[in-house]
Amino acid sequence: MAKPELEDLRLFLIVVDHGSIATAARVDGIPKPSLSRRMANLEAAVGEKLFDRGANRLSLTPRGDELNTRLRPAMQSVVQALSELDDWHSDYAGHLTMHVPASLLQMGVRQTISAFLEAHPNTQFDLALNNQPIQRLDTDTHLALVIGGLPDSDLIAARVGQTRRILVASPEYLETHSEIAHPDQLHDHIVISPGPHVPLTLRHEDGKNWIQSFEPQFAIDDARDVTNEAIAGRGVAISTTIATTEELEKGGLVQLLQDWQEQPLPISILYRDNRLQSRLERDFIKVLRAELNRTLSDHR
Template structure:
């Protein structure tokens, strides 16, 4: 590959990231006319238009979007390699775009990120909280934190910790419907799920498929549903334990062991993690190991 091609790839990625030729030119220190001319030559060489242009906005063509998804990781790796080669002892720096689940992000992860940024002032974090399993590549994320089983083989994963789970219901619900003492009795109760595919509970040696009346899509909403006396459900300890301590939820099946929820860090297989991403993943693992409260999480 000719070096000019890599420079043009970087130019194209910057145009898409900036949203306009003028903004890309300002970022790269180039006149708009130069950016436009290089883009036109690039399209001529590739034999297809990359961008739809108008007086007000621009957008990638279908070919341009596919090309962007292919070359963006190449450009990022080249920029990172150049930056990291400047010093063997370079400090972690730069922007980390990351995704994490809502409840875990708000209650556990945020505090760890605050501490990490205090120790690494050269790092910036763009945190997006969502319970959807977003695509890292197409959404431009450097890192994702996920809980539960992993499915995407295109991602590299590193296990960070395991979150203890609690089977709980409100005292008011149990007063009306009774307290199940055996796993087999759970099928006779109303249940709350976070996702429809999580429709089986491992209670000790028993696998229970509860009769659920709501799947919430959010652990926070599941907690609120249980506090509203809607049934029995599984919650991570960091959500359940404060409500248990206040007497708003009652733990069930204490004589049986419950599976923990795995927490993993993931990044694209074709991307080399930056120093900042590697430092953050290591920090998350160290935080899990040093965490003294099993109410939050425990190391895997």
């Protein structure tokens, strides 16, 4: 029989505290299906049911109640020991590797890393610009910033803001090309996007939907380059609010079809459970979350 994993035991206590898989998942930042799977694995390892699953609230079976009684003081001792171990170190040492979409680099990430390095010179950062969807963290990767949908995994996702895809073009381009008053008219223009296949779901303010998988004539992986091509007057760009805010304010770009909107895309920090992190990881993530919550507040 497999032995219970420490992380499953920790999550068990959180579920007990909140009486609900859904609430515990939301509090801990873990996807609900992942938490349900972990509780099923724990019951399999124990060899007995731990929960009676009622309509409104989970209750403990006798075996679950016994596990809760024995486990809780032991887990508190582990947490205290880890905390004391961290306190033995007067400063951080080590390195962090993180993946960041290029469009977010100037939204607080670069500034946070620079300030952290100045305060803690024994740390190192490896920053990988990655515009592709993240499905998991490699062994050597500590955290990632993600725009849009999140993988169904045991990773924790801390939401720090949001953005929205929008259509933009330069004033010069619009002066010499036909009007765009409806999404169907995009087919008459050169469309630039961050990827070869772009599903667009636009909702009009009167409730009508326009849904189409778009095949742009010009696909570039980097959202910044997409925006730059639009600024240069080379076509209509499918970009985001965070990548275009400055140029929209300066007049270098014009937002099109403003009465047609997509749903917001969440921006999240993706990382492993706190119990698997070093003190350096935990504290840097805390600092990064605070900075991104501040810099991305205008895009909520």
